[in-house]
Amino acid sequence: MFYFTIDILGTIAFAISGVLVAMDKKLDVFGVFIIAFVTAVGGGTLRDILIGNTPVGWLRESVYVFTIVGTVIFSIVFRNKLKYFRKSLFLFDTIGIGLYTVIGVQKGLAVGLAPVMCVALGTMTASFGGVLRDILCNEIPVIFRKEIYATACILGGFGYFLFNELPIVQEYAYVGAILLVISIRLLAVRFKIALPSVYRNQ
Amino acid sequence: MFYFTIDILGTIAFAISGVLVAMDKKLDVFGVFIIAFVTAVGGGTLRDILIGNTPVGWLRESVYVFTIVGTVIFSIVFRNKLKYFRKSLFLFDTIGIGLYTVIGVQKGLAVGLAPVMCVALGTMTASFGGVLRDILCNEIPVIFRKEIYATACILGGFGYFLFNELPIVQEYAYVGAILLVISIRLLAVRFKIALPSVYRNQ
Amino acid sequence: MFYFTIDILGTIAFAISGVLVAMDKKLDVFGVFIIAFVTAVGGGTLRDILIGNTPVGWLRESVYVFTIVGTVIFSIVFRNKLKYFRKSLFLFDTIGIGLYTVIGVQKGLAVGLAPVMCVALGTMTASFGGVLRDILCNEIPVIFRKEIYATACILGGFGYFLFNELPIVQEYAYVGAILLVISIRLLAVRFKIALPSVYRNQ
Numbered sequence: 001m002f003y004f005t006i007d008i009l010g011t012i013a014f015a016i017s018g019v020l021v022a023m024d025k026k027l028d029v030f031g032v033f034i035i036a037f038v039t040a041v042g043g044g045t046l047r048d049i050l051i052g053n054t055p056v057g058w059l060r061e062s063v064y065v066f067t068i069v070g071t072v073i074f075s076i077v078f079r080n081k082l083k084y085f086r087k088s089l090f091l092f093d094t095i096g097i098g099l100y101t102v103i104g105v106q107k108g109l110a111v112g113l114a115p116v117m118c119v120a121l122g123t124m125t126a127s128f129g130g131v132l133r134d135i136l137c138n139e140i141p142v143i144f145r146k147e148i149y150a151t152a153c154i155l156g157g158f159g160y161f162l163f164n165e166l167p168i169v170q171e172y173a174y175v176g177a178i179l180l181v182i183s184i185r186l187l188a189v190r191f192k193i194a195l196p197s198v199y200r201n202q
Numbered sequence: 203m204f205y206f207t208i209d210i211l212g213t214i215a216f217a218i219s220g221v222l223v224a225m226d227k228k229l230d231v232f233g234v235f236i237i238a239f240v241t242a243v244g245g246g247t248l249r250d251i252l253i254g255n256t257p258v259g260w261l262r263e264s265v266y267v268f269t270i271v272g273t274v275i276f277s278i279v280f281r282n283k284l285k286y287f288r289k290s291l292f293l294f295d296t297i298g299i300g301l302y303t304v305i306g307v308q309k310g311l312a313v314g315l316a317p318v319m320c321v322a323l324g325t326m327t328a329s330f331g332g333v334l335r336d337i338l339c340n341e342i343p344v345i346f347r348k349e350i351y352a353t354a355c356i357l358g359g360f361g362y363f364l365f366n367e368l369p370i371v372q373e374y375a376y377v378g379a380i381l382l383v384i385s386i387r388l389l390a391v392r393f394k395i396a397l398p399s400v401y402r403n404q
Numbered sequence: 405m406f407y408f409t410i411d412i413l414g415t416i417a418f419a420i421s422g423v424l425v426a427m428d429k430k431l432d433v434f435g436v437f438i439i440a441f442v443t444a445v446g447g448g449t450l451r452d453i454l455i456g457n458t459p460v461g462w463l464r465e466s467v468y469v470f471t472i473v474g475t476v477i478f479s480i481v482f483r484n485k486l487k488y489f490r491k492s493l494f495l496f497d498t499i500g501i502g503l504y505t506v507i508g509v510q511k512g513l514a515v516g517l518a519p520v521m522c523v524a525l526g527t528m529t530a531s532f533g534g535v536l537r538d539i540l541c542n543e544i545p546v547i548f549r550k551e552i553y554a555t556a557c558i559l560g561g562f563g564y565f566l567f568n569e570l571p572i573v574q575e576y577a578y579v580g581a582i583l584l585v586i587s588i589r590l591l592a593v594r595f596k597i598a599l600p601s602v603y604r605n606q
Contacts, residue, residue: 022346028397030353031346045252050449052458054254059310059319079402108463117463131540136333138342140542144426144435151434195432200483224548230599232555233548247454256456261512261521281604338535340544 003099008067010096013089014040015071016082018133023079025137035133036072040064042129047104047121051111094185097126098178101153105160105177119157126153126181148188151195156181205301210269212298215291216242217273218284220335225281227339237335238274242266244331249306249323253313296387299328300380303355307362307379321359328355328383350390353397358383407503412471414500417493418444419475420486422537427483429541439537440476444468446533451508451525455515498589501530502582505557509564509581523561530557530585552592555599560585 018039022032041058048056058064075082082089104125108118127143127150134141143149159180163173187193220241224234243260250258260266277284284291306327310320329345329352336343345351361382365375389395422443426436445462452460462468479486486493508529512522531547531554538545547553563584567577591597 023401025342026399026401027342027346028348028399030397031343032400034346049251049453050458050460050463052254052456054252055313055315056252059252059315059323062316062318065318065322076400079400082402111459113459113463114466116466116469120469121463135337135539136343136346138340138542140429140431141435141540144431144438144540146432195434197430197432198436198480198483199427199430200486225603227544228601228603229544229548230550230601232599233545234602236548236554251453254456256454257515257517258454261454261517261525264518264520267520267524278602281602284604337539338545338548340542 006095006099008063009092010099011040011064011067012071013092013096014129015068016075016085016089017093017130019072019075019079020082021133021137021139029076032076033069033072035136036075037065037068038136039129039133040068042132043100043125043127044104044129046128046132047107047125050124051107051113051121053107053111090189094182095178097149097153097185098156098181100126101156101181102160102174102177105157115158115161119154119161122157122160123150123153126150145197146194148185148193148195152181152184152188155184208297208301210265211294212301213242213266213269214273215294215298216331217270218277218287218291219295219332221274221277221281222284223335223339223341231278234278235271235274237338238277239267239270240338241331241335242270244334245302245327245329246306246331248330248334249309249327252326253309253315253323255309255313292391296384297380299351299355299387300358300383302328303358303383304362304376304379307359317360317363321356321363324359324362325352325355328352347399348396350387350395350397354383354386354390357386410499410503412467413496414503415444415468415471416475417496417500418533419472420479420489420493421497421534423476423479423483424486425537425541425543433480436480437473437476439540440479441469441472442540443533443537444472446536447504447529447531448508448533450532450536451511451529454528455511455517455525457511457515494593498586499582501553501557501589502560502585504530505560505585506564506578506581509561519562519565523558523565526561526564527554527557530554549601550598552589552597552599556585556588556592559588 015036018036019032021039022035025031027035041064045056045058048054101122104122105118107125108121113121130143130149131141156177160173160177163176164170166173217238220238221234223241224237227233229237243266247258247260250256303324306324307320309327310323315323332345332351333343358379362375362379365378366372368375370378419440422440423436425443426439429435431439445468449460449462452458505526508526509522511529512525517525534547534553535545560581564577564581567580568574570577
């Protein structure tokens with residue numbers, strides 16, 4: 001129930017981030033809904049497709065569709081008030097990527113993949129909804145250009161395997177990895193830490 | 203045989219819409235073919251991937267590939283005459299999305315999905331070939347910005363479930379849903395009805 | 405072992421082509437890695453998804469991930485020296501697409517697809533990593549606009565089926581198709597042969 005609440009809050013935060021980008025592009029109502037939807041479920045969908053876990057998750061669990069429909073309606077109605085929720089949204093988003101990373105890692109373990117592949121799946125689950133959102137909106141994905149975001153997921157994913165080596169209950173490794181993702185992201189934003197860009201002399 | 207004819211006419215209309223966008227971007231012959239192909243089979247391919255229906259449809263039915271190859275050759279040869287077919291193409295496209303919507307709904311039912319998910323799959327089957335076409339051509343998908351198109355598919359998809367509740371032969375529900383999609387699209391174009399754009403004060 | 409070496413050299417060449425495009429876009433280190441990764445494994449991943457061969461290849465073979473990580477680190481460190489490797493990279497890339505075409509054809513045969521579909525899968529394996537790279541970097545895919553590239557794969561793929569009709573050992577058909585792809589590409593580059601663009605009077 002606790003994890004389910006986080007999952008839904010994360011879905012809402014992701015959907016709203018999609019709504020905001022779609023509104024900047026002046027899309028119509030259908031376009032806004034699709035971008036919100038892809039942002040919210042895109043990462044998990046890509047993961048499910050890559051491991052062959054079909055029909056993909058959201059097709060089997062109606063709760064996501066209804067959550068996203070509700071979120072989009074709310075966001076459109078209160079579109080000029082969304083800025084007041086910015087801090088909450090950032091928090092939901094950050095807790096969300098922590099949970100999604102660990103969910104992705106566990107889905108990888110369930111099909112017997114190597115740890116490094118599980119970490120890749122976890123990172124993808126948490127961060128590729130935003131990548132698909134940006135592609136659909138004709139932008140270079142923002143997580144390829146700025147901010148520690150996927151990096152937090154990668155480190156949290158490896159943290160999960162580390163914590164599992166410790167003599168602690170598995171539940172703690174689970175929660176520990178989520179907290180690790182959250183901490184790294186919060187610290188990076190607080191101290192404006194970003195990955196370096198790479199370019200070369202032409 | 204009747205449905206098969208509609209399917210092929212729809213494939214031709216979709217492929218030509220791909221050819222037209224690709225020519226506007228001054229792509230080479232291979233690029234034109236790929237865009238035509240993705241436009242024609244992209245929606246059904248995405249649907250098949252999401253529900254795990256693999257190898258996806260067009261890999262098992264050579265008729266689509268040959269239809270599209272023929273259409274591309276025809277379109278390139280008569281590229282300066284295509285404007286005279288505009289009305290026919292619009293009609294084939296509109297009948298096509300009606301059929302594809304219902305096909306998508308039935309594929310969803312076949313794997314036991316909830317009605318709302320079947321409608322999503324139907325809409326995707328009918329409209330995401332154009333989305334992929336626009337992404338490959340580096341444009342924001344046109345169906346996110348203007349025209350009633352996906353909306354007609356969504357309403358037609360729900361219509362299918364409604365008609366199935368009536369005491370009529372299933373075949374009639376099938377045809378009724380197709381006619382519903384077609385009617386909505388024709389009315390929307392005739393009366394220039396579009397979904398509202400959503401944006402906000404910055 | 406011989407084919408494995410070609411496979412790894414091809415992976416390196418593909419990854420570096422991704423690094424170069426990503427650096428031109430001034431992406432950060434994570435972005436550069438993802439673009440390199442998608443360029444190197446994207447074609448095979450798409451093929452595996454379309455035929456339902458999941459978990460997709462790179463999830464089951466860690467060697468590709470480690471090769472790409474190493475290549476990205478090397479390319480970033482020596483980013484101002486990469487131009488000296490240009491000829492080797494072109495060669496690895498060309499040999500790579502030859503091999504990937506034939507691998508793709510054989511994966512198609514393994515699931516019982518028609519020859520024309522196998523050729524499509526082979527071409528996709530060899531050339532769609534670059535398509536995904538360009539989409540992620542917000543460019544119209546370069547192989548839709550210039551150079552004989554996919555065309556070499558298509559002809560090589562059909563060549564494989566032709567050679568298999570001859571009274572020769574199957575291994576020779578395999579190698580012959582690879583050499584055919586390589587020869588066509590080298591000749592096209594040498595004599596600056598490109599497919600014609602298609603556009604029309606507006």
